Amino acid sequence: MANTTRRRQIATRLVTAAALTIAVVATSGQHVGAQGRGGQGAQGGGLLGRVGRGNPEDALKSSDADKRPYNKKDFNGLWARNPQAYGLPPCPECGDPGPWPGYGYHGTPPPRTPEGEKRFQANKPGRGLELDSEDAKRRTDLDIGMRRAVLPAFGNDPEGRCEPLGLARLIAFSGGGATMEMTHSQANDRILQRFEWTWDNREIWLDGRRIPNIDDYLPRYNGYSTARWDGDTLVVTSTGFDDRQWLDQYGYPISEKAVLEERWERPSPNRLRVQMTLTDPALYTAPWKSSVKVWTLIPKEKMSVSGWSGILEDRCVPSDESLFNQFRDHAAGLKK
Amino acid sequence: MKATALLALACLCTVAAHAQNPPATARRPAGAPANPRDLSGKWLRTTPFQTYSNVKGGANEFQNDIVAGRKPDLNRDTGLKYSEPVFTSAGKAAFDHNIPSYGLRITAPKDGNDPQGNCDPWGVPRMLNGQVAGPHAGWSILQTAGKFIQFSGWHHDYREVWTDGRKLPSLDEAEPRWNGYSVGHWEANTLVIESVGFDDRTWLDHNGYPHSDQMRLTERYRLVDADTLELTMTIVDPEYYAQPFESDVKRFRRDRENEKAFDEQIYCVPSEEQRFNRLIRDAGVGKVEK
Amino acid sequence: MHRVGRVSALIALIAAAVVPVAAHHGTSITYEVNKTITLTGVVSEFVYGYPHPQVYFDVTDESGKVQRWGSEFGPTPLMMRNMNVGWSRTTIKPGDKITITCALHKTPGATACLAREIHINGALVALNGDQAKQVAAVARPQ
Numbered sequence: 001m002a003n004t005t006r007r008r009q010i011a012t013r014l015v016t017a018a019a020l021t022i023a024v025v026a027t028s029g030q031h032v033g034a035q036g037r038g039g040q041g042a043q044g045g046g047l048l049g050r051v052g053r054g055n056p057e058d059a060l061k062s063s064d065a066d067k068r069p070y071n072k073k074d075f076n077g078l079w080a081r082n083p084q085a086y087g088l089p090p091c092p093e094c095g096d097p098g099p100w101p102g103y104g105y106h107g108t109p110p111p112r113t114p115e116g117e118k119r120f121q122a123n124k125p126g127r128g129l130e131l132d133s134e135d136a137k138r139r140t141d142l143d144i145g146m147r148r149a150v151l152p153a154f155g156n157d158p159e160g161r162c163e164p165l166g167l168a169r170l171i172a173f174s175g176g177g178a179t180m181e182m183t184h185s186q187a188n189d190r191i192l193q194r195f196e197w198t199w200d201n202r203e204i205w206l207d208g209r210r211i212p213n214i215d216d217y218l219p220r221y222n223g224y225s226t227a228r229w230d231g232d233t234l235v236v237t238s239t240g241f242d243d244r245q246w247l248d249q250y251g252y253p254i255s256e257k258a259v260l261e262e263r264w265e266r267p268s269p270n271r272l273r274v275q276m277t278l279t280d281p282a283l284y285t286a287p288w289k290s291s292v293k294v295w296t297l298i299p300k301e302k303m304s305v306s307g308w309s310g311i312l313e314d315r316c317v318p319s320d321e322s323l324f325n326q327f328r329d330h331a332a333g334l335k336k
Numbered sequence: 337m338k339a340t341a342l343l344a345l346a347c348l349c350t351v352a353a354h355a356q357n358p359p360a361t362a363r364r365p366a367g368a369p370a371n372p373r374d375l376s377g378k379w380l381r382t383t384p385f386q387t388y389s390n391v392k393g394g395a396n397e398f399q400n401d402i403v404a405g406r407k408p409d410l411n412r413d414t415g416l417k418y419s420e421p422v423f424t425s426a427g428k429a430a431f432d433h434n435i436p437s438y439g440l441r442i443t444a445p446k447d448g449n450d451p452q453g454n455c456d457p458w459g460v461p462r463m464l465n466g467q468v469a470g471p472h473a474g475w476s477i478l479q480t481a482g483k484f485i486q487f488s489g490w491h492h493d494y495r496e497v498w499t500d501g502r503k504l505p506s507l508d509e510a511e512p513r514w515n516g517y518s519v520g521h522w523e524a525n526t527l528v529i530e531s532v533g534f535d536d537r538t539w540l541d542h543n544g545y546p547h548s549d550q551m552r553l554t555e556r557y558r559l560v561d562a563d564t565l566e567l568t569m570t571i572v573d574p575e576y577y578a579q580p581f582e583s584d585v586k587r588f589r590r591d592r593e594n595e596k597a598f599d600e601q602i603y604c605v606p607s608e609e610q611r612f613n614r615l616i617r618d619a620g621v622g623k624v625e626k
Numbered sequence: 627m628h629r630v631g632r633v634s635a636l637i638a639l640i641a642a643a644v645v646p647v648a649a650h651h652g653t654s655i656t657y658e659v660n661k662t663i664t665l666t667g668v669v670s671e672f673v674y675g676y677p678h679p680q681v682y683f684d685v686t687d688e689s690g691k692v693q694r695w696g697s698e699f700g701p702t703p704l705m706m707r708n709m710n711v712g713w714s715r716t717t718i719k720p721g722d723k724i725t726i727t728c729a730l731h732k733t734p735g736a737t738a739c740l741a742r743e744i745h746i747n748g749a750l751v752a753l754n755g756d757q758a759k760q761v762a763a764v765a766r767p768q
Binding site for chain 1: 457492505509510605
């Protein structure tokens, strides 16, 4: 019955939260907090490059041995970055550079403007190396954004309150299991992208339209996206981002007038990759290229739960989350 | 001003019943659809009931009396035909437990328990009925080989209907989902969607009709003409309803003007909703809040 | 202006304003249908967002005591855009002088209401199509 199932779901997550909280307290340098269905998930990535300074070309080396002919401009399908979870051969280039802290925008963060720094400091992530831990002090090869995690109970990650994640973060993803689905419309006027964690969706318009004037519209979490083909590369341009979102789980900010460019390509039958460029002069003194994110095509039979294939309705629901957070906050010593 | 207000109130009752329908502008008849099996597009409800079925109070037809503090004459001729479901005792208890902000039992949201106030998902079928009669927040369909995705503007939600021939999952194995699990197939030019596996926290509609997690929902969609979509539904939920619960015949018109509009992304943002509830809906009282 | 014509226009205006409001969020049951208040104050915040736009403003009484009020609008931003009434996020700004007529919240002592008519720095800002016509009539050169 539903009640039993829900209690089981909540109980599982409470146990996970307890384990993670205790782990954080007992050890330093642990991966703080991992809310979301996938838990820690498969980080993948091996030892390619170093986080924050990963060599983008490494992600371009494809481990896909499939030589069948395919349509380079067809992105339809279910895509994930941890194929071994679905019984498929591993994809070393699918993980973010470095074994952890894990998924994020990555690349090399440019210096921030004073406003950018102010917003960056205001965001208190729960993921990454723990603030002031030995590991955090030692790993100066990592940007400070990834070395300042606090217990989620003391942080302010909007994800913990089930606020929308925002476009770049959905693409970069903040937990284990970055499954998403791409669907071309039959009229070929748009591509729909759906994200399993938070059950979100966004539209990429292919009809040549311009980005709207944000003052006429409203900045929204996924911004407004329009795209064109540059050869076999889909170049997506988006702007109008609700600035309450974080660029990724490490709490880098993004402003309303930022322009995010994504370059998508399907270099082999079972690989889809994207590199993003953020141009946000209000907050960053230079354009910022992300690391290359690579996905593997998952045949739908492989992505099945109880015979039902496709992305799961893995929502963040406030009434579920508030029960979870009560335990989390209590475990962290916050009196409620 | 007073005379105007009185006249306004007197006329609201008739205006309100029709206000859910867009004004009858001179529209050329739409003609047959180019492809009767292509339901893609953006749709706005034109039939009056915002409830799952044609229950009394489901078209806001008594609303103006109730909010003005007048006891409505529930037997007056509203021009609408009604039908009420037959509850089991468990169903009636669930119905009584739900305190909505619409319909005959309308209660101020702060005193109600509508899960939407907490940004919980509306679920299916509520997302098909709830807000679709305005110029915004219609729902739309993206149809491709193997699947049909239906988007609800309000709350930026969507549900997925698989038309790849798969079977519905067994409820013993599949965890309940807010939008359930749906499969569709064509019977002539009617798309028949069958769904199970619903989380029982959702309401069937704004008026708080309940459903259990054993609900089986069948929807039938067909294009009446190129610009008109018709939907009828049946619920089989023996835990709460002693007989199959039929919907009214709902019709939707194609929203050509907004067909290709950018998605407004009307997320229910918990912090935004909670702040609104605290400062406005639940009557923020006098405090100068920072 | 002919009174009769204005009455029917006002009926349409009130119906248009009230019914979409009644269509969601239980707004119609939350406020007094025909008990309005007119307040003057200074805007502290304008939220052009969801579930409905809200304007927050400080009202100072004769004794100098300041109360913060909040008023919501019936339509959502998209509805307002579709009604072509000329709103954007910057239509109201913190510091603007506001005179607002709004329907009172049913809870006694509540400082929340439902906007019926708004003047910003002395000028009417339209909440619906009919008020937009009034604004246009004023703007039209004589």
